[in-house]
Amino acid sequence: xxxxxxSEEQLCKVLYxxxxxxxxxxxxKAALDLLGKGYKALDIIKSCMVPAMKVVGxxxxxxxxxxxxxxxxxxxxxxxxxxxxPKILEEERREFIKGKVVIGTIQxxxxxxxxxxxxxxxxxxxxxxxxxxxxxxVDEFIKKAREVNADIIAVSALLSTSLPYIKDLxxxxxxxxxxxxxxxxxxxxxxxxxxxxxxxxEGYGEDAEEAVRVALKLLGKK
Amino acid sequence: MISFYEILRRTEEGPHxxxxxxxxxxxxxxSRRLVREYDIxxxxxxxVTSDDSLADDVxxxxxxxxxxxxxxxxxxxxxxxLSEEEIKEGLRTAPGELLVGQGADARLLYARKVEDSRYPxxxxxQAGAPIPEEFYYQMAISYMQEPIVDTINNGGLAEVKGIExxxxxxxxxxxxxxxxxxxxxxxxxxxxxxxHLLAGxxxxxxxxxxxxxxxxxxxxxxxxxxxxxxxxKTDYDRLTxxxxxxxxxxxxxxLVDPVVGGFxxxxxxxxxxxxxxxLLSRVIYMSDYYIIHPIHPKYVSTSTPETMxxxxxxxQAMARNSNFILMGDVWTSNGAGSREVFYEIVANTVTNxxxxxxxxxxxxxNGKYPxxxxxxxxxxxxxxxxxxxxxxxxANEIVKEFLKKYHPERMDRPDVGKPFPELYDMKTITxxxxxxxxxxxxxxxxMDIGLKLE
Numbered sequence: 043x044x045x046x047x048x049s050e051e052q053l054c055k056v057l058y059x060x061x062x063x064x065x066x067x068x069x070x071k072a073a074l075d076l077l078g079k080g081y082k083a084l085d086i087i088k089s090c091m092v093p094a095m096k097v098v099g100x101x102x103x104x105x106x107x108x109x110x111x112x113x114x115x116x117x118x119x120x121x122x123x124x125x126x127x128p129k130i131l132e133e134e135r136r137e138f139i140k141g142k143v144v145i146g147t148i149q150x151x152x153x154x155x156x157x158x159x160x161x162x163x164x165x166x167x168x169x170x171x172x173x174x175x176x177x178x179x180v181d182e183f184i185k186k187a188r189e190v191n192a193d194i195i196a197v198s199a200l201l202s203t204s205l206p207y208i209k210d211l212x213x214x215x216x217x218x219x220x221x222x223x224x225x226x227x228x229x230x231x232x233x234x235x236x237x238x239x240x241x242x243x244e245g246y247g248e249d250a251e252e253a254v255r256v257a258l259k260l261l262g263k264k
Numbered sequence: 265m266i267s268f269y270e271i272l273r274r275t276e277e278g279p280h281x282x283x284x285x286x287x288x289x290x291x292x293x294x295s296r297r298l299v300r301e302y303d304i305x306x307x308x309x310x311x312v313t314s315d316d317s318l319a320d321d322v323x324x325x326x327x328x329x330x331x332x333x334x335x336x337x338x339x340x341x342x343x344x345x346l347s348e349e350e351i352k353e354g355l356r357t358a359p360g361e362l363l364v365g366q367g368a369d370a371r372l373l374y375a376r377k378v379e380d381s382r383y384p385x386x387x388x389x390q391a392g393a394p395i396p397e398e399f400y401y402q403m404a405i406s407y408m409q410e411p412i413v414d415t416i417n418n419g420g421l422a423e424v425k426g427i428e429x430x431x432x433x434x435x436x437x438x439x440x441x442x443x444x445x446x447x448x449x450x451x452x453x454x455x456x457x458x459x460h461l462l463a464g465x466x467x468x469x470x471x472x473x474x475x476x477x478x479x480x481x482x483x484x485x486x487x488x489x490x491x492x493x494x495x496x497k498t499d500y501d502r503l504t505x506x507x508x509x510x511x512x513x514x515x516x517x518x519l520v521d522p523v524v525g526g527f528x529x530x531x532x533x534x535x536x537x538x539x540x541x542x543l544l545s546r547v548i549y550m551s552d553y554y555i556i557h558p559i560h561p562k563y564v565s566t567s568t569p570e571t572m573x574x575x576x577x578x579x580q581a582m583a584r585n586s587n588f589i590l591m592g593d594v595w596t597s598n599g600a601g602s603r604e605v606f607y608e609i610v611a612n613t614v615t616n617x618x619x620x621x622x623x624x625x626x627x628x629x630n631g632k633y634p635x636x637x638x639x640x641x642x643x644x645x646x647x648x649x650x651x652x653x654x655x656x657x658x659a660n661e662i663v664k665e666f667l668k669k670y671h672p673e674r675m676d677r678p679d680v681g682k683p684f685p686e687l688y689d690m691k692t693i694t695x696x697x698x699x700x701x702x703x704x705x706x707x708x709x710x711m712d713i714g715l716k717l718e
Contacts, residue, residue, distance in 0.1 A: 064463075105561070105570070107527045110292035150431025152338070155494050155526050159561070201468050202394035202422055206430040231564065232394070234632055249562050 044236055050079060054090040057122070061094035062101075064114025067120040073122035083129035084138055086122075094136075095119055095166035098109075102163070103251050109155070112162045119186070139170050141193040141261045144173035144186045147230075148197050148211070151204035160198065163250040180211045187224050193261055194245070200228040205232055209241050225260040229253055234263060237264070265358060266350060266659075269508045271548055272674045275503070278334070278342040286336045286343070287527045291495050292456055294332050295533035297692040299327035306531040307365040308569045308623040310662035311611075311667070312576050312618055319378075319580035326539020326581065327351065333654030335492070335544050338499040341600060346547055354546035360587035362552055364415060364515065366458030366485050369451075371414045375587045378580050381652050384617050387462065387591055387643040389418030390636035395684075397421050399634075401446045405693050406638030408454035413638070413646035416447065416459055417624055419631060429466055440464050440472030442479035462487040477512045487515035492541045492547045495527045496675045498548065510639060517591075518545035521557035524570050531570045534558055538578040542588060553589040554582075556621060563675045564630040566595040567608040571666065574620045575612075583620030592616030594625030594644055598674060599635030599681025601699060606706035607669040610646050610662070612714075617651035618659035628681065635681040639689055639695045639703050646717045647710065 071198035076086050098115040101107045130138065143164055147157045153174040161173045161206075172190055174182055187195050197208055208228060215221040227245025228238050238246040245260050247253030298304075302321040307313065334345035357670055360375040373385050380564075388407040400421055400644070407413050421429060424439040443466040451459050464472050476482045490506045493499060495708075506516050522528055528537035538556065545551045552630040558566060558574040566575060575592050582588050594616070594716060596608035605628050616623045626644050628636040651659065689698045694705070707717055 092650040102525070103562075105525050105530060108292075108529045109527055110288055113288065152493065152499070155523050159525075201431060202420070202467050203429050203431040203436065203466075207430075231630075231632075241640075251562075 050081070051074070052077070057086070057090040058094045061091055061115050061118045062097055064111055064118055066114070066118040069118035070121045070125070073125055075227050077125065077129070081125035084126060084134045087138060091119055092168060095233055099163050099166035109159060112159070114165070116162050116165050119135055120170035138168065140168040140258065140263055142170045142172070142190055143196050143257065144172045144174065144183060144190065144192045145196040146178035146183060146198070147176035148199050148204050149177055149179050149207040151199050151201045152176050154198070155188045156200065157198035159250045160196065160229065160247065161251045167254045167258070169257060180207055180214055183211060184214060184218065184220065188220075192224055193226060194257055196223045196227045196257070199228070200231040200232055202232040205237070206241070212242050227253065227260065265353060265547060265550065271344060271503065274344040275337040275340050275342055275500070278337070278344055280342050281336065283336065283338065283341060287460065287495070290333050291527045291537070292529065294329055295528045295536050299529065299532045300330055300691050303465050304532040304536065306573055308573070310660055311569055311572045311663050312615055312656050313580070314656045316584065317487055319577055319584050322535050322577050323581040323585040324540055325536045327543060329536055329540035330543040333540060336497045336546055338493065338497050338578065343344055344498070344548055346398065346544060350547055351543050354543060355585055356585055358587045359552060360589070360619070362515065362589065364485055364487065365460030368457045369458035369460070370485070371460060373589050373622070375589045376583060376622060378583050378620050379618060379654070379656060380620065383652060384622040384648050385414045385647060386412055387415045387417050387541045388413035388638065388641040388645070389416050389621060390631060390634065391417045391419060391593070391624060391627045392465065393419030393627060393631035393634055393636065394422035395634045397423055397442070398688065399452050399684050400443070402688070402690055402693050403634070403637065404447055405454050406451035406684070406688055407641055408456050408459060410642045411647070412636045412642055412649070414460075414689045415462065417462040418447065418465070419634070424466070431468055432471065436467035436471040436474035438470060439466035439664065440476040442466070444476050448480060458485070460486060462489065462609045463470065469696065470501050470508070473505050473509055477509070477514070482514060484513040487517045487552070489519045489555070490516050490545070490551065491519040491521070492545055494522050495537055496541060496544070508574045510550050515552040516549050517553050517555060518542065518549055518551035519557065520545070521559055523559045523561055525561040531574050535574050535577045535581070539581055542582065546588070550638070553591065555591050555593060555624065557575070557595070559594040563597055565596070565597045565608070565675065566593050567612040567672065568675065571610060572663065574613045575621065576615050579616065579619035590621040591624040592621030593627065594623055595627045595630050597630060597678040599629040599633060599668065599679065600626070600637050600640050601635060601681030601687055602679035603702060603706065604670045604679055605640055605676045605681060606643060606703070607638060609664045610647050610710060611666040612661050613644050613647045614651045614659050617648045618654050618656050623648045629678070633680055634683050637684055637695065637699070639687070639699060643703055643706060646707070647715065650715045650717050662713065662715060
């Protein structure tokens with residue numbers, strides 16, 4: 043935190059712990075208390091909230107906590123962002139947000155558990171994530187990516203019979219002259235590194251941890 | 265048993281619930297409560313547990329979860345709930361034996377018991393894998409010509425006549441029919457025309473199942489998969505599969521494949537979720553037999569400590585408390601053509617056989633690459649037959665011994681091996697010398713630790 047003081051530090055710890063615990067009411071209260079004491083929204087996010095989500099991501103990777111706990115932490119994070127978000131200046135936002143990702147399970151596939159995990163891990167690592175859900179038509183990915191000016195389109199596929207739709211996405215992006223505007227990454231049970239390379243997709247994640255690393259790398263960030 | 269029409273009515277008139285609420289407030293919350301209440305604990309030192317009361321507790325917890333949750337119908341957001349009596353009726357009427365396949369190739373599938381000394385039924389094939397049409401037929405023969413292989417569950421076709429198979433396209437129907445033609449022809453070529461097939465894997469929706477019902481495709485002595493969606497969900501497509509195939513007269517096989525770390529929680533909650541899924545699918549899908557397929561969130565494989573513990577406890581829970589016939593998947597990270605694939609097979613197969621399941625596999629590379637063949641499935645069968653002599657405590661020692669050989673290093677960096685045409689002579693459909701030698705070395709290694717292979 044920019045300002046010192048034991049009570050503020052304690053308050054940050056309260057917020058940090060509340061996010062790890064997935065307690066949205068306590069998180070929201072702690073964030074509002076810190077705002078009330080005059081702390082900058084961006085400092086609260088960077089010093090208390092992002093480190094908490096990092097811990098959550100690490101615990102999930104070690105299977106010490108599971109998907110519902112990660113979801114609850116993400117909800118607590120979002121509850122705070124409702125208040126802090128509007129107070130962040132656009133240039134501050136760019137500093138804090140690693141990038142914007144539009145994510146979904148591709149058309150023809152209703153499996154979304156892995157995609158949900160990746161979406162949460164991206165959020166936990168500072169990405170702004172727009173989750174379109176499952177069985178998402180190809181043009182919906184593009185429409186949303188244009189609307190929010192996304193950096194990355196991330197696509198999941200568990201079924202081999204849904205892979206042709208990912209090729210359709212690449213093709214359509216090319217036809218619309220948008221292929222260079224968005225980075226593409228893929229993952230899921232049906233996808234292999236070789237297949238991703240073959241169809242011209244630059245990012246591939248074997249699991250959620252790798253997906254985060256790849257997303258950061260695609261945007262030239264650590 | 266309640267009728268299809270009653271099930272369908274419940275998809276329209278059952279309690280309405282938001283999907284997220286179902287995931288968190290029903291599945292996640294209830295599985296956690298039950299794991300706590302029954303004090304169910306995963307122990308990586310006892311992957312094959314000898315604790316009967318733990319198995320019984322998992323069963324009781326699963327029964328409670330089934331009763332509490334039901335299946336959410338994703339399309340209508342309504343829950344198909346079952347009463348205690350309906351679940352118990354499903355248990356009472358479950359077929360403990362099924363004659364599958366035809367003529368001399370028919371086999372008796374049966375509900376195994378814990379430490380059952382009978383030979384298990386070996387189901388061979390690279391289940392779940394997309395296999396190129398160029399060698400689908402030869403690869404199928406490689407499994408069917410193995411005398412130790414009793415029944416077949418091979419992967420699907422990735423393409424048909426050069427056209428990629430995509431969900432909901434007519435290619436699903438054409439591919440499912442082509443797949444069955446290849447399998448039927450392979451069965452005749454291998455001299456086993458009546459071998460039982462669990463097939464139709466080229467199509468993920470009901471399109472393929474509907475197209476491939478018939479004597480020249482899926483016979484009434486064959487089976488198809490009806491997946492339970494994760495976690496504790498179904499949809500109209502899955503129900504169409506279940507209803508129509510049952511009316512046709514074939515066998516419905518419930519595929520349950522939750523992810524460890526998902527809504528059900530860790531290995532303990534996943535085990536409880538398995539039991540609930542089986543009890544519900546017995547009634548809702550009218551399932552005849554069941555597949556255990558826990559998915560590891562990082563490695564996918566069924567051969568990790570967490571997923572094998574789930575295979576072990578679910579197998580024992582069902583074997584001690586029901587008449588359900590279980591097939592335990594053998595999905596390895598390493599591929600055929602690697603040494604490590606054999607190590608994974610030993611640990612995974614011993615776990616399955618000692619704890620009440622028949623082995624199904626080998627789905628090498630977790631079904632990602634067609635790097636599989638009949639030879640490693642022969643090995644799985646041989647290990648399975650040797651494992652019937654094991655007490656659970658001895659099985660546990662063998663599992664831990666072999667686990668050390670591949671976990672975690674060879675799961676982090678698996679050797680995916682080689683595609684089928686590099687493993688077998690494509691004209692004679694026999695394993696190439698180097699691959700056979702690797703298999704023989706693996707056999708010796710297994711026998712050195714005291715497991716007597718035939």
